[in-house]
Amino acid sequence: MKMQLEILLVQVLFAGLASAADILQNPDFESPPTNLTPNRSTPFVLLNGNNTIPGWTFEGTVQYVTASQTIRLPDNGHAIQLAQDGRINQTFAANGDDLIYILTLTLAPGGQNCSANANLVASAPDSHGVYSLKQHYGKETWESYGHYLGSWGQDEPINLVIQSQSTESDDNSTCWPVIDMLLLKSSKTLVQGNDNLLLNGGFEFGPDFLSNSTEGVLLESAPSPIQSALQQWSVIGTVKYIDSKHFYVPKGNAAIEIVSVSAGIQTATTMLTEGSAYNLDFTLGDAKDACEGMFVVRVQAGSLVQNFTVQSLGTGSAIKHSVTFKAGSGSTPISFISYNINQTKDGVFCGPLIDDVVLRASHGFKLQLRLEILIYALVLVAIL
Numbered sequence: 340m341k342m343q344l345e346i347l348l349v350q351v352l353f354a355g356l357a358s359a360a361d362i363l364q365n366p367d368f369e370s371p372p373t374n375l376t377p378n379r380s381t382p383f384v385l386l387n388g389n390n391t392i393p394g395w396t397f398e399g400t401v402q403y404v405t406a407s408q409t410i411r412l413p414d415n416g417h418a419i420q421l422a423q424d425g426r427i428n429q430t431f432a433a434n435g436d437d438l439i440y441i442l443t444l445t446l447a448p449g450g451q452n453c454s455a456n457a458n459l460v461a462s463a464p465d466s467h468g469v470y471s472l473k474q475h476y477g478k479e480t481w482e483s484y485g486h487y488l489g490s491w492g493q494d495e496p497i498n499l500v501i502q503s504q505s506t507e508s509d510d511n512s513t514c515w516p517v518i519d520m521l522l523l524k525s526s527k528t529l530v531q532g533n534d535n536l537l538l539n540g541g542f543e544f545g546p547d548f549l550s551n552s553t554e555g556v557l558l559e560s561a562p563s564p565i566q567s568a569l570q571q572w573s574v575i576g577t578v579k580y581i582d583s584k585h586f587y588v589p590k591g592n593a594a595i596e597i598v599s600v601s602a603g604i605q606t607a608t609t610m611l612t613e614g615s616a617y618n619l620d621f622t623l624g625d626a627k628d629a630c631e632g633m634f635v636v637r638v639q640a641g642s643l644v645q646n647f648t649v650q651s652l653g654t655g656s657a658i659k660h661s662v663t664f665k666a667g668s669g670s671t672p673i674s675f676i677s678y679n680i681n682q683t684k685d686g687v688f689c690g691p692l693i694d695d696v697v698l699r700a701s702h703g704f705k706l707q708l709r710l711e712i713l714i715y716a717l718v719l720v721a722i723l
């Protein structure tokens with residue numbers, strides 16, 4: 340136990356963000372392809388061997404898209420449609436050692452009245468994510484997703500590939516995905532601090548937000564907390580990563596809103612001492628997004644499982660809760676799962692908000708910790 344205490348005392352929170360804003364070239368496709376012949380009667384222009392997209396290489400059937408009545412885009416500008424066998428790629432250089440790269444991508448349906456929407460696949464050497472428009476969560480036709488890309492050493496070349504994936508044998512009635520607004524964010528590996536036994540308990544480390552979007556960023560199921568766009572948390576079902584600029588966020592710049600049934604987030608820690616008591620503090624509430632309802636959130640901390648009710652009027656509210664539990668042997672799971680969700684009057688899927696999750700040794704333990712610091716200090720003074 341002393342060993343663990345010492346580790347806790349010595350290690351200080353060191354979590355920094357590096358700017359990756361300029362790593363990708365032409366991430367919003369606003370630099371138009373070369374030799375483009377615009378066609379006033381259609382928002383799509385098919386690219387051929389005479390075209391190049393600045394910053395990108397393309398293959399297969401790829402069209403340059405201009406926002407219109409039928410194709411809505413977050414910046415009202417331009418995007419790329421990846422039709423049959425369509426694929427774009429760009430190689431960027433990792434700009435630091437041990438940085439984690441998280442991608443935010445925006446996906447829009449490339450047509451109307453289709454029998455199916457083809458999927459979009461985003462991949463890099465360490466990751467592979469499939470995104471679809473099968474389920475619609477927000478009020479816009481497009482949706483933004485967070486995607487864990489990977490972690491590489493300084494100057495390592497990373498080939499980011501985005502391609503379409505057909506879901507039907509009849510490709511003629513398929514709507515092909517439109518991709519826009521790729522935001523790449525890098526962040527340092529998180530290190531344990533002494534104010535919280537959980538890493539990223541405030542959810543500050545996740546994908547970048549589109550600066551003008553009121554839609555948040557969707558996070559799809561991620562079984563591994565390491566390979567997750569929400570650092571250190573695995574994602575069950577679909578949750579929404581929300582920003583304080585457009586939502587009510589109790590603490591810091593970001594929080595989680597659960598937007599699908601039986602969905603949530605989960606982490607685990609091996610830092611606890613078997614038999615010792617710990618407090619798990621957390622905030623539940625509503626994100627001020629007109630979401631009404633009574634939600635039941637299942638909170639698990641080790642072997643303790645308890646339900647909490649969130650009464651939401653959709654006007655922005657939060658209540659702090661705390662549970663005390665005794666750590667068992669091995670890894671201690673911590674999770675928040677919502678049994679139910681609802682939809683706003685606009686049809687936007689919504690649910691309970693979670694923020695500011697803090698795990699600490701319970702009071703008695705803390706006293707003991709202070710005492711040990713005192714003893715160490717006295718010993719140090721005596722030696723000097």
Ligand SMILES: *[C@@H]1O[C@H](CO)[C@@H](O)[C@H](O)[C@H]1NC(C)=O
Nearest residue numbers: 376377378379380381382383
């Ligand atoms: C413009 O688009 C329309 C409709 O897709 C097509 O019929 C026409 O041939 C196109 N014009 C040119 C110059 O490509």
Ligand SMILES: *[C@@H]1O[C@H](CO)[C@@H](O)[C@H](O)[C@H]1NC(C)=O
Nearest residue numbers: 374376385386387388389390
């Ligand atoms: C490329 O441009 C040349 C000259 O304008 C034209 O002859 C050729 O057909 C174009 N190639 C394609 C694939 O459209």
Ligand SMILES: *[C@@H]1O[C@H](CO)[C@@H](O)[C@H](O)[C@H]1NC(C)=O
Nearest residue numbers: 367413414415549550551552
């Ligand atoms: C955000 O909105 C402002 C004002 O409407 C606009 O000037 C700006 O270009 C937008 N930014 C992006 C990234 O779309």
Ligand SMILES: *[C@@H]1O[C@H](CO)[C@@H](O)[C@H](O)[C@H]1NC(C)=O
Nearest residue numbers: 394395396428429430431498
């Ligand atoms: C795209 O990938 C190909 C290999 O598949 C590579 O030759 C090319 O350089 C890549 N393009 C960019 C812009 O990274």
Ligand SMILES: *[C@@H]1O[C@H](CO)[C@@H](O)[C@H](O)[C@H]1NC(C)=O
Nearest residue numbers: 409410449450451452453514
């Ligand atoms: C889709 O269907 C609607 C209603 O049936 C129709 O008004 C619209 O023109 C169709 N759009 C396309 C692109 O076919």
Ligand SMILES: *[C@@H]1O[C@H](CO)[C@@H](O)[C@H](O)[C@H]1NC(C)=O
Nearest residue numbers: 423507508509510511512513
């Ligand atoms: C798709 O359309 C093309 C050309 O319009 C046609 O040749 C092909 O047979 C169609 N495929 C199917 C599966 O309907």
Ligand SMILES: *[C@@H]1O[C@H](CO)[C@@H](O)[C@H](O)[C@H]1NC(C)=O
Nearest residue numbers: 630631632633681682683684
């Ligand atoms: C779901 O939200 C609607 C308003 O959008 C509200 O009238 C309804 O009571 C809510 N349902 C539940 C079960 O809370």
Ligand SMILES: *[C@@H]1O[C@H](CO)[C@@H](O)[C@H](O)[C@H]1NC(C)=O
Nearest residue numbers: 635636637644645646647678
């Ligand atoms: C929590 O609520 C769910 C759904 O209402 C119920 O099925 C479950 O038994 C409850 N669990 C506890 C520990 O009370």
